[in-house]
Amino acid sequence: MRVAVVAMETSHYRDTDGRRRIERVARELADAGHEVSVFCSQWWDGFDKRFTPEEVTYRAVTVSPTEPSFCTRLPALLAKFRPDVVHAIPSPPSVVLAANLGASLARSPLVVEWYGDDSLPDAHRTDWSVRVPDQFVTPSELVQTRLWEAGASADQTTVLPESIDMDLVRGADPADEVDVVYAHPLDESANVESLFLGLAELRRKDWSATIIGDGPERASYEREAADLRIDDRVAFVGACDRERRVSIYKGAHVFVQTAFRECFATDLLWALACGCIGIVEYQAESSGHELVEHRDRAFRVTTPQEIADRIVESADMEHRTVDESLAEFDHETVRGEYETLYERLVDEHGLF
Secondary structure: OEEEEEEOOOOOOOOOHHHHHHHHHHHHHHHOOOEEEEEEEOOOOOOOOEEOOOOOEEEEEEOOOOHHHHHHHHHHHHHHHOOOEEEEOOOOHHHHHHHHHHHHHHOOOEEEEOOOOOOOOOOHHHHHHOOOOOEEEEOOHHHHHHHHHHOOOHHHEEEOOOOEOHHHHHHOOOOOOEEEEEEOOOOOOOOHHHHHHHHHOOOOOOOOEEEEEOOOOHHHHHHHHHHOOOHHHEEEEEOOOHHHHHHHHHHEEEEEEOOOEEOOOHHHHHHHHOOOEEEEEOOOEEOHHHHHOOOOOEEEEOOHHHHHHHHHHHOOOOOOOOOHHHHHHEHHHHHHHHHHHHHHHHHHHOOO
């Protein structure tokens, strides 16, 4: 299948979860034998209009992210490429309209990857951009609901979750044992306070905690741990790469999710796959609770005291290093869901 991915600004310009996701999907599709080209603003050196560092071909629509020029040139380039499917990100919204025109010229369905981490303007073009695609893909029910509120129809949206590498989970060696682990960029949405307040309730018990992440609020969280007199049992280990995180999760017993905002709680998913017991504090702007619904080794809470209580309760539960029930989120499985969606849309599109 020939797939055209449209992203005016790739992660090389703006490093966001949504951009990394669609680029990973593009790589996985290419590795599976599909012909994948990313139509984007040029981010590589030199004068070549095409760049193929691996299996994915990047095609420069413009030399920089200039919205009017990008939208003017894109439709003709898509029509010339003649993809089976056009798959775009909705930032800026005008690019969706240009991608839709290109898809129409190529007689291809348009899929829009609406991850939810881009702030879109409340404008007429945004209203149109939620009506023209054949299908939206969101990572969670939370984002799907936001999309419905923005004007998309229910049958126009599909939830496809983030994915993980189960082979990495199975093969990694556990790090030193730790009772509690937390992971999130240490910014204004991290809400590590809830975890620390819960841990402070357990001062008289023996426990250890690891905080994964870095960011502008790290120093203030370190001071808070000191003010609560728990800093001697809390280790801040920085951002860590994926391999190191998996190792820490396999050595940990409990993963606590408290962040205010999560379009998809990716690190929670990795931790659950690594056998961690999940404790999720409900937040209105976070999808974390969706991952632990109906799971035996997980708890949903609403207060720091409940976090403390569930940590104590978890101590009597078995320590595991792999949970095979999370294999449904493996990269290959989720990629297959994208392929099934593409095939359905191509079949439906051929009816018109």
